[in-house]
Amino acid sequence: MNKRIYILLTAAAMLAAASCKKYLEVESPSTVSQEAVFSSVSNTNAAVVGVYAMLIGDNGYGSRIATLFPQSADDFKTSGDYNANDRRGISTYGASPGNTDLPRPFNQLFEGIERANVCIRYIPLSPLYTGGTPAEQATMKKLYGEALALRAQFYYEAIRNWGDLPAHFVPAADLPDLYLPKTDRDTIYDRLLDDLALAAQLVPWRTESPDQNIRLSKGAIKGLRARIALARGGYSLRSDPHVMARREDYKKYYQVAYDECKEIMEHPEQHDLNPVYENLFKTLHGGTRLDDAHELMFEVGAFGGNASTDSKLGYYNGLRHNDGSRFGRGGGGINALPTYFYEFDSIGDCRRDVTIGSFEIDANSKKILNTAANMTDGKFRRSWTSISGTSQNLAINWPILRFADVLLMFAEADNELNNGPSPAAADALMRVRKRAYAGHEDRVPPAPADKAGFFQAIVQERLLEFGGEGIRKYDLIRWNLLAVKLEETRQKLRRFMNGEGRYAQLPLYVYAKPADYNIIPSVTEVATLDTYGGPVSQTLFEPGAGDSKSPDNAYTTRAWRASVNEDYLSSDRKGYVYYFEENKKELLPIPTDALNTNFRLTQNWGY
Template identity: 70%
Template sequence: MKKNTLNILFAVTLVGLFTASCKKYLTTDSPSVLTQESIFSSVSNMNSAVIGIYAMLIGDNSYGSRVATLFPQSADDMRTSGDFSATDRRGISCYGASPDNTDLKEPFNQLFKGIERANICIKYIPKSDLYINGTDAQKATLQKLYGEALTLRAQFFYEVIRNWGDMPAQFEPSADVTNLYMPRVSTDVLYDQLLDDLKIAGDLVPWRTQSPDQNIRITKGAVKGLRARIALARGGYSLRNDTHLNERRADYKKYYQIAYDECKEVIAHPEQHSLNPVYENIFKTLHTAKRFDDAHELMFEVGAFGSNASTDSKLGYYNGLRHNGNSKFGQGGGGINILPTYFYEFDSIADCRRDVTINMFEIDADSKKVMNTATTMTDGKFRRSWTSIVDASQNLAINWPILRFADVLLMYAEADNELNNGPSADAITAYEKVRKRAYVGYESQIGTTPTDKDGFFTAIVKERLLEFGGEGIRKYDLIRWNMLGSKITETRQKLRDFKDGVGRYANLPLYVYSKAAPYNVAASTEELKTLDLINNESVYKALFTPGLGVTPTPDKAYVLKNWRAAVNEDYLTGDVKGYAIKFKPNERELFPIPTHAVNSNYNMVQNNGY
């Protein structure tokens, strides 16, 4: 079994389970499949049925690729590489996706397949004889399975809601629905149902140390963390179909209180989850069978295995560190690029997260590291060279992190600040725990934490930018804070200032000069120290001082790399290369509903503006 991967054969069981949802239309049972009754009369079969829900989390059309890497672009940190097209991944990044976008249809379908599978289990598990009359051990197992099904349905619905908004409230199996042409209902109604479900699940699913499946399946901390995240989404801003405005409700503090309470309980159990002392090890753990996370900061991750498009992931192949196909590692990375200005949001010396989150180099055909330009840096938390796979495979068995304990700490601090009109001492402590881990060895340089409400909120906004880069969180944070439009505008101006070399970017170089250097697959901060820059310059000196300012390479051994010169007007506002060029506030916070979904349900009204 690879890491926390559910590498269990469940195909025969699932054929029976998910064809049985149409059982009332059949007159005979096929001897080759299991009936609904037999599925839910066996603990083993019910376990397999729940594993079938987990299966919808992974693969190309879920967190193995598109949902994880394409849907979260773009914010003020990263963007998809390549030129704009309304019908593919670049349309998503530029906020110009059409209803026929090929990268939206199948993820939409798979998320609803996960909901349908969960609906079946949620209906039948608590009705089973073993759930009601079984042994204590059987009851405990089935309660856990029921709680997992509720949690997984919440995760699938949450993903649908935050990307498409109002949706039909189908919380029962399709076979039980008399009219499948269901209208869309408010996200408020949907979120409230999910919060209620997760309250139940939190009482059913055990803590990690009490679970027979710790590090493999959902445990209580993940349920509570997800409930806090959804509560903040419910209490935050979202695009309303009735007003076409990004708004939040008057009772929003009720939901901040839910988030506060859930996070507080998780924090009160450090034996279950705490911060990994080494930031980089969180992400290395996602790449290998060996765990580097004894603190169990990873609370909910999606397992990948099997070297195929359905059960594995393309993390590290599509996104992450760019590897030349002729390198000893094989081809990988490059689908997501860092915005140059994001690099300068980090402390230049003390914050270890920069060099983990941002790849300043790529791997060439000789398996050496070569400096990137300012616009070709890539997201750094996923790297083919951190895996043991060296063949031509596009599937690298890298897991996707859905929830970390650092997020629980920062959600707690944010909720506390909002509820108390300023941060309590505990909120400041939670915030500073995350910051001090980032500044390990330089803790005295974390700065003074603001104690007023607005100042502390601004600090939280910045800290979440630095902590979760490349983890699919930032865009959705900005939406729930009603800051996506303003941050895109602010970032475009920062990019222009970077291009022009003014303001905070006044002393940055137009060019840097570098040559290939050995790639040691060492700790990221150490790897940056051995980049070969002209005159033996450090990265700090090369990228924070004016530089040589000439285009002819002063030393033929070194290659010129555009730095400020890499950003031009086309990068800012060009029709095909421009950053977030199609964004429209109060419209493009949501994706278009795929054409097939609109055509198959006359009540599925398309989102405004599409």
């Protein structure tokens, strides 16, 4: 993030109004009055930047919300042994209400809502909003729209993790009673969708705005509205009765998503697919921006080297780097499921080697193959940054929304509304696939023509396209496929362990030795791993020697199928999603801290 944003954030710390240390535990506002703050364009901008500030940091998309809450689905899980009171409890669906990784993100989301509420309350009252110069009015309206959209993003994140919550749409100082009960999420969603419709009228397109990517644009707001509309029209764990259900009017919201995505797609000068998939994620790493197509529609900026304004992306999650490497320590907190590696076309799909860290960086800064159970997420890499040494904050941004998501949301909505895909829906799906198979177009799977087949293609394509981006679990929930896919993945893992079905020819062990790490395109980086008996395109797909002892002392044994055992599958300590219960664990528990602060707030079903 640039110096200008840093200065504004510093100002926002002084100028933004009441915040919440705990859930709606309100501090006294600054000695600067609200009227004074919002009578100046620069001060208003600083206050809105203070809302943006609640997106990032250890308790936002800089760590916990991005890396912990989305685990687990049929792609990734958190590393380590089960503990109900930390990150591993979340990943196994066994988190307790006292889990230490829950309350601070919960509070930060509501602090973001509160800061947005102050801006939303006072910006339209500013004399500059309707009485300033044309430039001042346009800027104030843009800032008002941004505040509306940010509040929607905070609420969406809170709802998809905790379900029904109190509805706070005015500053805490204006509430006659701070102790509000839960409001049905559909009521909140409907308000957010209305807010976003207004925000899209107030915020300009990317090319008309001085703030791109890290600040919201019209296209990003429309994309967020489409995403929230699909959540509103999808399944969720209801409070009464306690089952996964969607409302009868769900197609109304699919129409909203369709319309918003269609309009974005009609403006390719604003956002389009980046022709090189890997460049999207390199762009997030603070160096040269490699996204001239502006596929990254909205990303959360990270800077400053601290827990509040920076991120631990690439340090906690991402490609594993040994402490002794020239890059410093990084990655390894999130593990890819071994079966996820085999969901990708092994020859044509470039996304596999970007998304999955099949290798790690050793103490000599060389690359060496991981075990199958020890692969990581790969889109965040310390070695893609310029930061070395012991720092845990690597200034890596988090992607909130990409144009590829707009294409696939459009295709999904079109298929549902038309009882099958139109040519436009099929084209949207194929655009994403063709980018993934660049150079291997002859292997691109065709788009199914029937509704059920096309929906299954969307389900699979989103698995492959968005791995490690915090999307998959929530997709499965809104489709009511979470329980189905978790059980399906358990069975796949068992077949992988036993070498059955599609996994029958896979090796028990692979033998590897370190090779030069050149920080080149990931497909080439993986292809030049050194494994005994041939390239990984051969050794990871053939039975091999089947012996735990390497046939060559220069090579180290790496467990492949042998890395998945009964403990990995079904123990209460390590078992994959061991504590999941359908119609109970689709939501997280409300943190005990929040329950103690608001006596009308009730615990979620199943906890």
